[in-house]
Amino acid sequence: MFDVEKIRADFPALKQLINEQPLVYLDSAATTQKPQAVIAATEQFYARNNANVHRGRHTLSEQATLAYEQARATVAAFFNITANELVWTKGATEAINLVTNGLSEQLDNQSTIVISALEHHANIVPWQQLAKRTGATLLTLPLQQNGRFNVEQCVNFIEQHKPTVLAITHASNALGNITPLETILHAAKLQHTITLVDGAQAALHLQPNLQQLGCDFYVFSAHKMLGPTGLGGLYGRYERLNSLAVYQTGGEMIETVTLTETTFRQAPAKFESGTPNIAAVIAFSAAIKYLVSLDKTNVYTHEQAIFNYAVEKLQLIDGITIYSDINNNIGTLCFNYKDEHPFDIATLLDGYGVAVRSGHHCAQPLMQHLGINGSVRASFAFYNNHKDVDLFIAALQECIALLD
Amino acid sequence: MFDVEKIRADFPALKQLINEQPLVYLDSAATTQKPQAVIAATEQFYARNNANVHRGRHTLSEQATLAYEQARATVAAFFNITANELVWTKGATEAINLVTNGLSEQLDNQSTIVISALEHHANIVPWQQLAKRTGATLLTLPLQQNGRFNVEQCVNFIEQHKPTVLAITHASNALGNITPLETILHAAKLQHTITLVDGAQAALHLQPNLQQLGCDFYVFSAHKMLGPTGLGGLYGRYERLNSLAVYQTGGEMIETVTLTETTFRQAPAKFESGTPNIAAVIAFSAAIKYLVSLDKTNVYTHEQAIFNYAVEKLQLIDGITIYSDINNNIGTLCFNYKDEHPFDIATLLDGYGVAVRSGHHCAQPLMQHLGINGSVRASFAFYNNHKDVDLFIAALQECIALLD
């Protein structure tokens, strides 16, 4: 059974007052709150086991190395991949940059890169830079006016353009819409397209089995999955991964160095230069263990129930436009009220202790596509309850009264 | 007054038994232990203020942004630079890579890059890669057989080769030797050379005034300065810094994005893509505040006293060869015992609770230069006391008895 009140008690940050009101945290798409287990793992590391990894012969270093490598195995198991297919980065953004940099020599001016208009800037700009560097053509998958994909159109597009690379989000950070990946990735595979899926938003909510998903690369950020800041990951199918050119160079990733020549290690080490974010890796494995302990189905069912309840309540308010696909969503509600500026709504909601985001959500092309300057975004996670929704809706109605 | 016992009480990790003996932590050059203030700041962030920065209108996000930007100001003040000359990276290694990548378009096959044989791999390999990319010539400063610079030789070398870039360490991680930077940087400035100083080792011990030092770039790692893992910094003289090409691209560092074109922000934002390591930045400013509270002169005097005491004791042991320059050192002792393998010494010392490093210390060219395969390295910090030295020396004598 899924007891949301018991779960909320695991998240100390949820138990606070904002502007003298109980915090209603609806900004999990920006970053999630952290369970006590993650905070404790971090503290435990710094207060006891703190040491650098891989190079020390002493007990602390051996312990840190063991915990560090076990964490990689834990996270790899979560995604159903092998540990040497997982590269630690500082975030989803770096993971994408690692891939776009690593592909430079594999692309040329005959190549085609396909992204979508739904992407976060992190999954747009690095590809633009790669296209510029290599002369490759950058195209965007057809997206319907409402911000949803028509699968058939996408498949046709892929068959027509036979892209060298396809980079696409697993779920939109602005809308929460889940991409119909299965068919799209299948079509791409038939064209021998290299595929990268941006899982920054989806990984927490959908807990994907990456081997089954069948993409070549998948990226995520720990801080959006109950984990610490400053850590992300790149999954790469081993051969694909190892075929990428080295990215950052320095300690840890080298085999031998002389003043004239250097040889590199194999993946994943080859992409992990410098002292890693040891504390974060260890704390993130605590986050994943916590998540796994809650049971995937229960988490998903609860999240969908909360989301549907919020949709239902929001739709009752006159003047609200919802941009999200409410039937196929990780739990993110993107909306505006009449032509009020989302900035004003978010600022006023904060007075009621309700934390939402406003703006373009680092998805300017999507906003242009939808013909809006921005929106309000309320994003839910499994630790939200029905009361959060009630408080949010009540506060929104008060804000509207202030504005009207 | 500097009360080392009071200070040790601030470092929870120092209060533990290793193999049933009190921990003697002499591996601070690999990573330093963390004061309680840093652990508490991290916990406080995750348990209360956790939110993403720069983009949220809600209270938590505003608070996190404020703390994050104040931290930048605190660290900038420590180095006597302005906040917009400080770029957060994931470590010293990334900071060097950011510079070598950013200089790609400013160098060509007429350029000369000068490094030294004393460098950590992180300050060698990225320059090799840059040289390969641009066709520039990579040279090394003359280094005497004993691993020390002759300043006059260095100045002559710089005058002769007029390097485009000079990258040099502030203190050697393997030997602890402090580089005579003043004269070398002065000579480089006369040749309009772009200068980068690797401060990963020196920053904690020498607390440099960067404006006075006069280099163009300076890099450091938070985890070697009492701070958390996964964070480092790049100082760059503003114009120099801003002239570097963008590195990683994505959210945060862009001004506007369309599907065909992107404009970037100015430094430091231009180099900080993706969600930053917010918790680490805030915790690192707690580390710096702690360090500043101890008074630079007192810290330095104590460190030197401990180092000199260790040198004195070590020199009394027959068969010990010391490679470090003992008159000009940040507190790192590099030595071997007869032709025993440093691995064996380090492993046996661990049995006595003494944590030292053995190996090439990510400085293979230096080891080649010194004609050794590796060494034992005992590195001290201000939280070490005379008893640590006594325990270390006693343990070393026991190990020697075991080996002889």
Add this chain to the structure above:
Amino acid sequence: MIKTFKEIAFSIENAPAWQQKYREIMLLGKQLPPMPGVLKTDSALVPGCESKVWIYLDFDLEENTLVIVGDSDTRIVKGLLAIVLALYNGLTPEQVIKTDALAEFSRLGLIQHLSPSRGNGIKAMVERIQSMAADRSL
């Protein structure tokens, strides 16, 4: 009718609840004279803001005073702009330098709007005003 900063401060300080404070601010925004379209150039747009904020600064050489015009597409920022305008418009550079917006916003309980977060352009606006004043007072 444009209110003086004193009048504004009085009504905001005496707002019985934060809602009333925001109501006042948004009202001030509404009363701000519209910014001429020709002044809404790209260079007048404060970069990096979530809301659009335009600031046009000029200097009246005869009167030796700053002339400030501004606008925003959000109600709250526009209201905050109106407060900054009321604070600085028509002052001499020396007076501007002596007028500490941070302190005034703090007194009105609006200090969070001057945070370094780049969500609104108010902080940038104050900085631009101060830097122009500094240039002119040299």
Add this chain to the structure above:
Amino acid sequence: MIKTFKEIAFSIENAPAWQQKYREIMLLGKQLPPMPGVLKTDSALVPGCESKVWIYLDFDLEENTLVIVGDSDTRIVKGLLAIVLALYNGLTPEQVIKTDALAEFSRLGLIQHLSPSRGNGIKAMVERIQSMAADRSL
């Protein structure tokens, strides 16, 4: 004289202190027959180790047993190598697969030497042996 694994285990298990344990291990290393220079090729060198560790694996088709030769430039790793050799040398692939070095090292209180830390080559060595055995038992 090369000791059997049983003999080795006995003396290590009964060491009164950890110092004695290491003394035994280093002694075992000393007694290891020297590795022929021709076998110390680049491919025999375990990469990424702080100490130099060479492993040469062969398969005796007639006897259906593994042949393992190894060496190291450090005393402790060489001694650990000697233990691994005593454990696996001359076993059939099926016997190798059934022999769990992790469990044995754990029993001897030496488990930390099989950590994934790449400081010594013992773990890599055990993995190579197991993987060769797996190939041969197919």
